[in-house]
Amino acid sequence: MAAPRVSFVSLGCPKALVDSERIVTRLRAEGYEITRKHDGADLVVVNTCGFLDSARDESLGAIGQALAENGKVIVTGCLGAEPDVIRKTHPNVLAVTGPQAYESVMAAVHEAVPPAHDPKFDLLPPQGVKLTPRHYAYLKISEGCSNRCSFCIIPALRGDLVSRSAADVLREAEKLAAAGVKEILVISQDTSAYGIDLKYQTSLWRDREVRAKFIDLARELGELGIWIRLHYVYPYPHVDEVIPLMAEGRILPYLDIPFQHASPSVLKNMRRPAHQEKTLERIKRWRDICPDLAIRSTFIAGFPGESEDEFQQLLDWLDEARIDRAGCFKYEPVKGARSNDLGLEAVPEELKEARWNRFMARQQQISAQLLKKKVGKRLPVIIDATQGNTATGRSKYDAPEIDGVVHVNSRRPLRVGDIVTVKIEASDAYDLHGTAV
Numbered sequence: 447m448a449a450p451r452v453s454f455v456s457l458g459c460p461k462a463l464v465d466s467e468r469i470v471t472r473l474r475a476e477g478y479e480i481t482r483k484h485d486g487a488d489l490v491v492v493n494t495c496g497f498l499d500s501a502r503d504e505s506l507g508a509i510g511q512a513l514a515e516n517g518k519v520i521v522t523g524c525l526g527a528e529p530d531v532i533r534k535t536h537p538n539v540l541a542v543t544g545p546q547a548y549e550s551v552m553a554a555v556h557e558a559v560p561p562a563h564d565p566k567f568d569l570l571p572p573q574g575v576k577l578t579p580r581h582y583a584y585l586k587i588s589e590g591c592s593n594r595c596s597f598c599i600i601p602a603l604r605g606d607l608v609s610r611s612a613a614d615v616l617r618e619a620e621k622l623a624a625a626g627v628k629e630i631l632v633i634s635q636d637t638s639a640y641g642i643d644l645k646y647q648t649s650l651w652r653d654r655e656v657r658a659k660f661i662d663l664a665r666e667l668g669e670l671g672i673w674i675r676l677h678y679v680y681p682y683p684h685v686d687e688v689i690p691l692m693a694e695g696r697i698l699p700y701l702d703i704p705f706q707h708a709s710p711s712v713l714k715n716m717r718r719p720a721h722q723e724k725t726l727e728r729i730k731r732w733r734d735i736c737p738d739l740a741i742r743s744t745f746i747a748g749f750p751g752e753s754e755d756e757f758q759q760l761l762d763w764l765d766e767a768r769i770d771r772a773g774c775f776k777y778e779p780v781k782g783a784r785s786n787d788l789g790l791e792a793v794p795e796e797l798k799e800a801r802w803n804r805f806m807a808r809q810q811q812i813s814a815q816l817l818k819k820k821v822g823k824r825l826p827v828i829i830d831a832t833q834g835n836t837a838t839g840r841s842k843y844d845a846p847e848i849d850g851v852v853h854v855n856s857r858r859p860l861r862v863g864d865i866v867t868v869k870i871e872a873s874d875a876y877d878l879h880g881t882a883v
C-alpha cells in the first residue's frame with residue numbers, strides 16, 4: 447500500500463519550527479510521506495503562528511490556500527489555541543489543535559488518513575527529522591514561559607515554563623552532532639530561565655550529574671565541539687557566567703537578547719523580565735571579557751504611552767550600546783494582551799511608522815559601521831548555500847534567517863555545511879563579502 451502523503455506548512459518563529467519538526471518526525475515514524483505540495487497530498491497540516499495580527503493573517507491565508515488546493519486540512523500551533531477565530535473564517539477545516547498538542551494532532555491525522563505503517567522498516571533517523579538544512583538545527587530546551595510581559599500572549603497560549611532535563615537536552619544535542627549537524631541554535635521563550643521550574647535538578651549525562659541550569663547546560667553543550675548559539679537570553683546577572691565560555695571559544699560569542707526597549711518606564715509598562723538591570727554597564731562588562739561578542743536584539747516602537755522622550759532614550763541607547771543586529775516591530779495591540787488595558791494612550795499609526803523608520807535608519811548606520819570593521823579580517827564561515835564558485839554563509843556573529851550573511855567567492859567548490867576561512871574584502875549595511883582562503 448502506498449504511503450499516505452501529508453503536505454506540511456510550518457509558519458512562525460523558530461520555536462514553532464521545532465514543534466513542526468516533532469510532528470513531522472512522528473508522521474515519518476508512522477510511515478507518512480511528507481510533501482511540500484498540497485496538490486496530490488492526502489492531507490495538509492498547517493502549523494500556525496498567532497502572535498501578531500500580521501502573523502494571524504498569514505496563518506489564515508495559508509489555511510485558505512490549503513483548503514482551496516487540497517480540501518483536507520488540520521490546523522495546529524499558536525493560532526490553534528483560538529479555534530473560534532479559525533472556524534469563523536474557515537468552517538471546513540477538519541480539526542484544530544493548539545501549540546505543542548502533539549498527541550491531538552496525531553489523533554486528528556489518524557482519523558483523517560490512517561497510517562500505513564510497516565513495522566519491519568525503521569523509517570526514522572535517530573536524531574528525528576529536521577526541517578532546517580542538515581548542517582544546523584534548533585534545540586528547544588523548554589516550553590512555555592513564566593514571565594508576564596504585558597504585550598505577550600505566549601504564556602496564555604503555551605503555559606508556564608516547563609524545562610526538559612539536562613540529560614534529555616544533551617542526548618538530543620549529541621545525536622544531532624553525530625548526524626553531522628555543525629551548528630546548534632538553542633531556543634526557548636526564556637533561555638536564561640532554563641531549569642528554574644525543575645529547581646535545577648540534576649540528571650545523569652555520560653558519567654556525571656548535570657544540573658538543569660543555564661550555565662551548566664551551556665558548558666556541557668560547549669564540549670560537543672560544534673557551534674553552539676544562544677537565543678532568547680535575558681540580561682540577568684547570572685548570564686555573566688556564560689561570557690567566559692564565549693571568550694574561550696567553547697560556545698559562539700553571540701547573544702540574542704530581546705531587549706524590546708531602553709526606557710525604564712516603557713520597560714516597566716511592558717513588565718519585562720530583568721527590566722531593572724543596567725544593560726549598558728552589563729554589555730560593557732561582557733565586552734571587556736569577550737571583545738568580539740555579537741549582540742542581536744529586537745525592539746518595539748510605539749508601545750502604548752511611549753513619549754517622544756522615551757523613544758529618544760531608545761535611540762540614545764542604540765548609539766551607546768552599538769549592538770550588531772537589531773530588529774524592530776511596530777507595536778500591535780494583540781487581542782488578549784494586557785498592554786491594551788493599562789490605560790495608556792495608543793501611539794497613532796503614523797507616529798509608530800515614523801519612529802520605526804528612525805530606529806531602522808539609526809541601527810542601519812551602526813550595523814554598517816560595525817561590519818566595516820570586519821573588512822580585512824579572516825573569519826570562519828559556515829556555508830549555507832552554494833552556486834558554482836560562489837556561496838553564502840554566516841560568520842560566528844550571524845544566526846540563520848534573522849541576521850546577515852557572508853557572500854563568498856571561492857576557487858574550489860564549497861559544500862553546504864563546510865566551515866571555511868574567508869578573507870573579508872567588503873561590507874554593506876547588512877552583509878559581508880569575501881574570498882575563501
Ligand code: SF4
Binds near residue numbers: 591595599600635636
Ligand atoms: S519573556 Fe515575555 S515576551 Fe517572551 S514569551 Fe515570555 S512573556 Fe512573552
